[in-house]
Amino acid sequence: MIPVVIYNRKITSEIKKGSFIQYLENCHDTKTIIYKDNSLDFFSQFKDAVTWCKNHNHDYFLACSINADFPCCLDFYNLDTIIELGTIQHADVLVCSAMVINSPIPTNNPNLYWVDKVCSVDCMIIYKNSFKQILGLPDNVPPKHEITGLFLDNFFRKQLFSPYMKDKEGNNRFDCSKYIKSVQQQQQLYKKMYHPTNSSVEGLCLPVYIINLQERPERLEHILAEFKGRSEFDINVVQACKDECGALGLWKSIRKVISKAIQKDEDVIIICEDDHKFTPDYSKEFLFQQIIEGYSLGADYLNGGCADFKDAYVITKHLFGMITIRCTQFIIIYKDFFSTIMQADYDQNVLSDIKLSELTERKMVLYPFVSVQKDFGYSDVTQSFNQHDGYITTLFDLAQKRLDKIKNLSEIESFS
Numbered sequence: 001m002i003p004v005v006i007y008n009r010k011i012t013s014e015i016k017k018g019s020f021i022q023y024l025e026n027c028h029d030t031k032t033i034i035y036k037d038n039s040l041d042f043f044s045q046f047k048d049a050v051t052w053c054k055n056h057n058h059d060y061f062l063a064c065s066i067n068a069d070f071p072c073c074l075d076f077y078n079l080d081t082i083i084e085l086g087t088i089q090h091a092d093v094l095v096c097s098a099m100v101i102n103s104p105i106p107t108n109n110p111n112l113y114w115v116d117k118v119c120s121v122d123c124m125i126i127y128k129n130s131f132k133q134i135l136g137l138p139d140n141v142p143p144k145h146e147i148t149g150l151f152l153d154n155f156f157r158k159q160l161f162s163p164y165m166k167d168k169e170g171n172n173r174f175d176c177s178k179y180i181k182s183v184q185q186q187q188q189l190y191k192k193m194y195h196p197t198n199s200s201v202e203g204l205c206l207p208v209y210i211i212n213l214q215e216r217p218e219r220l221e222h223i224l225a226e227f228k229g230r231s232e233f234d235i236n237v238v239q240a241c242k243d244e245c246g247a248l249g250l251w252k253s254i255r256k257v258i259s260k261a262i263q264k265d266e267d268v269i270i271i272c273e274d275d276h277k278f279t280p281d282y283s284k285e286f287l288f289q290q291i292i293e294g295y296s297l298g299a300d301y302l303n304g305g306c307a308d309f310k311d312a313y314v315i316t317k318h319l320f321g322m323i324t325i326r327c328t329q330f331i332i333i334y335k336d337f338f339s340t341i342m343q344a345d346y347d348q349n350v351l352s353d354i355k356l357s358e359l360t361e362r363k364m365v366l367y368p369f370v371s372v373q374k375d376f377g378y379s380d381v382t383q384s385f386n387q388h389d390g391y392i393t394t395l396f397d398l399a400q401k402r403l404d405k406i407k408n409l410s411e412i413e414s415f416s
Contacts, residue, residue, distance in 0.1 A: 002062055002079065003052070003056070003058050004062045005049045005126075042147045046126075046134055046151070047134060047135055049061055049063070049126075050131045054128075060086075060087075062079070062123075062124075062126075063125070064122065065123070082096070086125055086161075089112070090157060092126075092130035092156065093124055093125065093126050093152060093155055093157075093159070095115070095118050095123075095152075095158065096123040096125070096161050097121065097124075098119065098120055098121045098160070099119060100118065100149070101115055102118070103117070103402075105406065106413070107159075108413070111161060112159055112160070112161060112162070113162060114160075114409040114413070115158050115159065115160045117149065117153065117402070118148075118152055118158060120146060121148035137151075156405055183313050183321075186321060190297050190315050190321070193298055194293070194296065194297055195296060198289075201288035204232065206288070206291075207233075207234045207261070207269050207270070208272055209260065209269060209272065210237045211274065212237055212274040213239075213242060214239055218376070219376065220274060222274065222277075222374060223272065226277060226278055232284045232288070236260075238257055240253045241253045245348055248349075251346060257271050258333070258341050258342055259342070262339075262342070268295070268334050269332070269333050270330065270331070270333075271328070272329065272330055273330075275376060277374040278370060278371060279305065279368070281368040281369065286318070287304075289318075293318075293319065294319065297316075298362055299363065300336065300337035300360040300362045301332060301333045301364075303330070303332075303364070304365075304366050304371030305366065305371040305372050305396060306322075306326050306353075307326050307396050308399055309325050312406050314410045315364060318366060319365070320364060320403060321363070321364055322364075325357050326354075329372075330370070337359075367403055372396040373393075373396065
């Protein structure tokens with residue numbers, strides 16, 4: 001008998017049971033063990049479910065949203081086979097239906113992927129590997145969070161079974177195969193180009209352009225202190241372009257720096273915002289070596305550390321490729337990318353990090369990060385960072401941990 005948890009991930013008084021749930025309730029091979037209307041009880045109800053499973057010696061349970069549809073989200077007759085897939089790979093959870101997927105990593109099964117983040121889940125299998133961790137979760141859930149994504153963020157070994165990622169009409173919600181094919185092509189290209197280097201960086205010096213608003217002297221003081229005594233950098237302070245929209249002002253400032261770099265015929269530059277802070281992982285040798293390797297791989301720009309990202313994949317031991325990279329407090333721009341930036345169209349809604357990501361596929365993030373943002377308690381560019389003290393620091397920490405997971409999962413597959 002397969003234990004089943006039926007949950008509601010939306011706070012609503014109107015509950016409409018999908019055909020899948022109606023099927024489960026009439027199926028003698030399953031047992032519905034718990035259901036609560038309010039998604040704020042989500043963590044609590046899953047603790048109850050785990051306790052029930054442990055008391056009845058179950059190794060897993062099937063968790064389904066009240067709105068899940070059968071058979072679009074899951075071929076129930078093949079459920080035993082699907083469950084076995086996750087068991088073999090020691091998964092914490094196997095997701096069968098979701099709306100948002102981030103950084104899928106292929107396994108030796110063409111339908112199975114490790115995933116970094118997953119949200120809006122309607123069907124998943126929870127394995128006993130995760131039971132202890134679930135019991136340690138808080139009972140209450142912070143408001144304004146997608147509940148299943150918040151729940152699944154707690155687990156390292158998350159897998160996605162892709163054939164059932166379909167909506168009610170049977171259309172693919174997320175085409176993993178298309179994404180994976182694109183990433184694998186990019187990785188193969190990088191592999192052909194990649195030749196590990198151990199070049200001497202002695203005597204090398206890179207131009208750094210620091211963007212600073214004249215009315216922010218405390219930030220200028222901070223950033224100059226970060227570079228004090230670092231002879232590997234040639235420091236140039238550039239007065240930021242002021243605009244009512246801080247994000248637009250930043251993009252104009254980046255263009256201003258690129259224009260200066262073109263005039264000076266620079267081969268590679270570092271653009272630095274005045275809230276940049278070096279991490280303990282920074283060293284001249286590490287940074288310069290990655291800049292050399294990035295160039296050999298045909299990169300257009302490197303990012304020293306990001307607060308968020310979309311769809312990351314391993315390129316080398318210390319470089320990740322990504323579809324989207326958030327934050328620009330420390331970026332390395334190569335000469336061949338200068339004209340692309342200057343010729344790009346933009347409007348008052350431009351976001352520099354998103355724009356740079358859209359302009360090229362050949363972008364990479366250093367791993368581990370050499371740069372994070374200092375929390376001044378405010379941001380002139382990103383208003384969401386002004387939510388509360390420490391928010392931006394938390395985002396960088398989480399992004400680094402997510403990359404740790406992706407690297408570890410990629411290594412699991414490379415040795416499998």
